[in-house]
Structures are given as C-alpha cells and as structure tokens.
Amino acid sequence: MDLATSTVFCDSSTTLKSFVYNLTTFYAEADLRGDEALLVGTSVLMFVLAVLFFILNLFSGFSDGSAILNPSVRVFLSTSLSLFLPIMSYLFSEAKNQSAAGHLGDLSVRARTILMWMLLVELLRKKAEAILLTTGTQVYSDTIDRAGRVAWLGSLVFFNLRSTGKKALYGTIWVLAAAKLVQRFVTIELAKRSFAYRKNPRLVASYMAQMLKLQGQETQQRTSSSNGSEVLRWCNYAVMGEEGLEMKAGPKGYKLQLADNKATADAVVVTVGKIWKLADTDPLLRGDPRLRRLCLSFALYKLLRRRLEGFPISDAEASNCHDLVFEGVQKEEGTGGGEDANNATALIQVFNDQVQFLCEYYHSVHPVVLASPFFFVHNYIVFPIIVWALCFFMLILCSNGDVRYAFQSFRTDNYVMSGHLLKMARCILRKAVSKSTPFLFCSVDVSTTILLILTFAYEEVWDLIVFLLSNWFMVSLLCRHTSSPEWRTHPLLRWIIPGIVSVRNTMTSHCSNVSFKQFSVLWFSLPLLPLPLPTVAAVPDEAKKLVVARLATVRHAAPLSNSMSFALQSDEDRGLSWACESDGVAEVILTWHIATSLLEAGCPRQKHAQPEPGRMAATALSGYCAYLVAYRPGLLPDDKDGSESLYNDMKKELVEEMGWWGYYSSGEADRRWKVMEIARRRRVQDGTTTTVISKGARLGKALIDRCKDGTPESVWKLLGDLWTEVVVYAAAAAPTSGELHMQAHKEALAEGGEFITTLWAMATHTGIACAGPAEPPVEVPLPRSVSSV
DSSP, rough: OHHHHHHOOOOSSSSHHHHHHHHHHHHHHHHSTTTTTTHHHHHHHHHHHHHHHHHHHHHHHHHOOOOOBOOOHHHHHHHHHHHHHHHHHHHHHHHHHOOOOOOOOOOOOOOOOHHHHHHHHHHHHHGGGGOOOOOHHHHHHHHHHHHHHHHHHHHHHHHEEEEEHHHHHHHHHHHHHHHHHHHHHHHHHHHHTTTTTTHHHHHHHHHHHHHHHHHHHHHHHHHOOOOOOHHHHHHOOOEEEOOOOOOEEEEEEEEEEETTTTHHHHHHHHEEEHHHHHHHTTTHHHHHHHHHHHHHHHHHHHHHHHTTTTOOOHHHHHHHHHHIIIIIIIOOTTTTTTTHHHHHHHHHHHHHHHHHHHHHHHHOOOOOOOSSHHHIIIIIIIIIHHHHHHHHHHHHHTTTOOHHHHHHHHHHHHHTTTHHHHHHHHHHHHHHTTOHHHHHHHHHHHHHHHHHHHHHHHHHHHHHHHHHSHHHHHHHEEEEEOOOOHHHHHHHHGHHHHHHHHHHHHHHHGGSSSSEEETTOOOOOOOTTOOOEEEEEEEOHHHHHHHHHHHHTTTTOOOOOTTTTTTOOOOHHHHHGGGGOOOHHHHHHHHHHHHHHHHHSSSSSOOOOOOHHHHHHHHHHHHHHHHHHHHHHHGGSSOOOHHHHHHHHHHHHHHHHHOOOHHHHHHHHHHHHHHHHHHHHHHHHHHHHHHHHHHHHHHHHHHHHHHHTHHHHHHHHHHHHHHHHHHHHHHHHHGSSSHHHHHHHHHHHGGTOOOOHHHHHHHHHTOOOOOOOOGGGGSSSSOOOHHTO
C-alpha cells in the first residue's frame, strides 16, 4: 500500500491520508500465515479484552450500586492482566524494531498504539483489585508490583518517543497512572493507621466494655420500656466519632475516659441514641426511618467486624443487644403501622445492610469505606487539581519550557488531538465494511483504543457516583447532620442529604430488597433453563416474619435443636418426626425439600386465590436451604465434606434411576412420578426407606394425602414452621460450631453475603445459640459414603 492508494481510500487532507497510511501499512505488509500472524491475532484478543472491560463496567454499573465485584470475575481479570504486560511488552519491542528497520525517526503508529493500550489497561487495573485496609506483606507486594509496572511504562514512554507532542501526550497519561498509584498507596496507609478504619475493632472492643459498665440504671429503664423507640433512644452504640476520644493503651486494651469526661464523649461520639432523639424534632430523620436504621446497621457492623477479627462478644453485650433488637427495632413505632410483617422486614433490612457494610469493607473496588465529606473534597476535588497541575508541568518539561510550542506540538504531533478523529474513523470503517483486510484489522485497533478510553472515562464517573450514593457516605452525612447544628441550618448543606436520598431511592430501588438464591434438587421450578442452576428471588415477607418471631422466642421458649420439636408439636405432626431423625441438618433439608417440592407440584396453588398461611415461606426457604446444601455447604453446621458427599450421592441416585436424559429433559410430571416410583420400589425391595430420595418421597406422599384430605392450611403451616426452624437452626448453630463456620461466613462476603449470613449476624449479636448436638462431635457417625469405604 502506498500514499496514492490511501488517497483513494480517504478523500480528505494530506495529514489524514498520511495518518491512515501509517495505521494500515503494518497489516498491508504483514504475512498473516507467517510469524506475524501472532501479532495480528493479539490485536483481536486485545479487542475482546476491551469489550469485556466495557461490558463489565456498564453491566455492573446499571445492575446495582454495589462497590464489590464478583470474585470469579476478579480472578479472571487478574489472571488476564497478569499476562498482559509481558505480552504487550514483547509486541511493543517487535513494533519498535520494525520502526528502526524502516528508518523511522519516531515510533510507528503500531508501536504507539500498543503503548497506549498498556497505559490505559494500567489505569483500568484497579477494577480487579480490592481496596484492602489490612496488614501483611501481600498488600505491600501488590503495591511494589504495581509500582514496577508503572516505572516500566514510564521508561517506554520517555526513552522511546522523540516528538515533543507525542511524548507530552503519553507522558500525561503516564503521570495520571503514577498519581493514582501514589494516591491509592497514601490513602490505604493512612486508613490502616487510623482508629476510624483499620484499628477500629480494638477501639470498639474497649468502648463497648466500658460503656456497658456505665449503663446500670439506664439498662434497667430500657429493658422495662415497652416502647421500641424509647429503647433505641437509650442506645449508646457508637456510629461514628469514637476515634476522637481520649485513650491510653493498656495491658487489656485502650482505656477511654468515658466516665470522667462524659460531656466530651457526648460531644465527640455520635451514638444510635443521639440519632433517635434527634428524629423526634428533625423532619429528615423523622420522615424517613430507613436513614436512622442505616446508622444502626453501621454501629452493628462495627461490632460484628470486631468479632470477625478475633474480639469475642461478652454475655453482657449479647444480652444488651438482644433487648435492643427484639425490644427496640422489632417493636419500634412508625415502621409501617406497627404491623409484625413490616417490623420484621425492617429488622431483617437492618442486619442485611450490616452484612453489606462488611462485604464492602473487605472486598470493595471503590473507596467507599473512606467515604466522608473530608475525603470527598480531597479525593475528587483537590486530587484532580494536583493531577492537572502535574500534567501541565509534564507538558512544559517535554518542550523544554516553551509553553506556546508545547501546546502547538501537542495538537500537530498527535492527529487524534487535532479534532479530526471522526473523519479518520469514517475513513477506516468505510473500507473495513468493504472487506479490505488491512482496514478491517486497523478498525479493530482503533475500536480497541476507543473502548478502553470510554471504559476509563465511565469507570471514573461511576466511581464518583458509587461513592456519593454509597451507604458509607450517607451514614457520614447523617452523623455530620446529627452532631453539627450548622448542617441542619445552613441554606445549602441542609439540602444535600435530601437530594442524595432522592437520587438513591431512584437509582437503587430495584436492588434494595433482601434476596436469596433458589434451587430445586428435583428441578421442578426451572423448566426453561438448559441446566438446573440457582435463581435469585426476594425473601417473602411471610418468611421474614416467621424467622424474626422464632429468633425472638429462642431465649424465652423452646431452644433451637436439630430435632425440629418446635415445629412438630401436635400428635399428628409427631408422626412425621422420623423424617427429622438424622445426624446432621443437611439430610433433614434434602428430605423435607423433596417432600415440599412434591407437595407443591401435587397440590398446586389455585389461580386467583390467596396462598395458604406458611406456603410462601415454606417454598422459598425450602429452595434456599437446598441451594445451601448444593452450593454453600460450608455455611451449614454439618461437616462440609459430609454435606457434599450426601448431596452427590442423592444426585447420582437420581441420574442412575431416571437416566441422564430423563433427569435433565423430562417434564415436571414425569420427574415427580419417577421419584414416587423410586421410593415405592425401594421400599418393596428393602422394606425400609433409608435413602434421602426414598425418605423424601415417602414424606411427600404423606403430606399430599393429608392435603387432599381437606387440610391444606395445616400442612402448609406445619411446613412454614418447620422450614423456619431449619434455617434458624442452621444460622444459629454456627456460633456454637467454632471458628470454622465463622470463617465460612467471612468468605461468603466476597460474593455479597448470603441470607443465612444475615441470620447468623443476628444470632451472633444477640447471643442466640442452639441447644447443641445430641451427641459429642467425636461420636457423630461418618456419612454412609465414607463409612462404607
């Protein structure tokens, strides 16, 4: 290809012709069947990576306002990016050698394009890196690794580019990458040394221990009060500001001067009680109870994070929190007319928000943990000004101090900065559509660069949006609103919080409900999917009401146990107790899940009729518990390997009995009939029903017969109570099962947390525990699949 040919392609200025010629000359001269095929293929792979980055940012932005990224996606991005720099460095070296062989005075367009990709991907790398406020060598090794990459890119920019304008353009992008590295390092290091962030659990542990000692009479008054709002007004849990207390390190933690300097402590620390008292007169907090409950979630998040980092919860604190939750939040007036379902929904939302705080603290890819008005000013106003000043300084350095020449060369040496980028794109795309191979691959390069630039711009904007709409920033604003009368009277500041609340309600209303995964081991509820996979559904209000009511009665009524005696109380129901006879809860879950699925299919809900009491809760909790056994066995109180073995044996039996095609492709009615036939045949042959499928089918038939006898309400009420007992037992058993299950819940935070983690948090805070296993752990028999070996 020569310049004359380029003229035919692009009827425009000489500068455009020359630039397009330089873009396409590599592909016009490349041997696509020889050694250069790898170079060409890498451009296509780079385009795919750019598309993935763009889609990921766009999808995660519009799907929800979360600041965390799915760990599977993060691992994929981290693996891809770890290979990116070596490969691109090799391609840059090859393109540079071709520039030297062609006696070019500067790098070719191909080499500069690769260098631009390397710089832009380095700016996007933060998408795959969590902002860890933890200690250890891994944090420093990651920073050193990133600093090495930035230094290497700087050497490629300043030792290979000759033109003033090109060096200024690429140097400016490099300055932005280096500045963001320094910003991230300084921010994390300051947070790690702050008592408001990294050191907060140790401080909160001392604060809670000393605060509870001072409550005395206040505790008695709060416990005897029947008004939930009054109980919350007495709550001294710290929301923010405890780092401002006078403290002195001692052998048993920090000594805080709470009693001696009570007036100072009241002025510094924003407590839950202060926020509830202000709500009596403040129209903002009184009009939207969700705001003050969000502050309560933040206070509870600090307490639970302290537990996850090795500080135990005392019995006195658990008793205090139990009264606060079940005598305060559950009975608070103004949550919806005092209805139990609305109060239960509010209580579940409090602990769900608390779990989301934990998720974002440990796995956030945005700096929401540090959200505050002070950080906003420094991170999104002062820092950009400093970066622009550094970029201007870089521009002057590249031109040896000649400012006028610097700006002229910035435009003349870089065609993309001359304002004719659209002309170039039309020229290339027009020939790419006509199936011109050089222009086709050239369009891939141009599209890759544009996508990376758009992704970076979108990521920066979305970073700011997530920060402003995050729960962290809202809590920080509410604490300023509570502690500073100026915020409530200032003509500008008093409109900030209502404005952000209005935008939050508009943008995040679709993802504010508590949800959990649903799964069916018999695959009854997923007929349109090619494989049985879990789905997401909102937790029914009926399930929330039953769960909260059961948790509230644990300490004053029948304790939780795996015998499920709380649900099977009547003489008729006790006849089904054989289905609960098991060494672990996983077998009970699978047995009753199969039975519930069979009952739901055999006695379907009538159209336009209200569901029986307990039906919505039973079916939803049944599907969630089945999901836990199949996908999250570590969150159950049973041994993880034993639960996995039990589920695999059940699935293997189903596939063997039905056949692969029958299990995955037969209709709902056929699968239900086959399950019942398996149970009947096994019972005839063995005389007993020992497998999970057989027990579940036998139980399902008994429930169906009872339902058809005219008592569906009693059947579904039984199942609603039983599934409530199962899920509450599974959640509350974790505190008595040692640190292993706590670690499992901590690991689940990486994927946004689970509903059972929310219930586990409630049980941990309030001191709710199960009655304990019927036998010591060493005497529990091994699963059949293990003992048979």
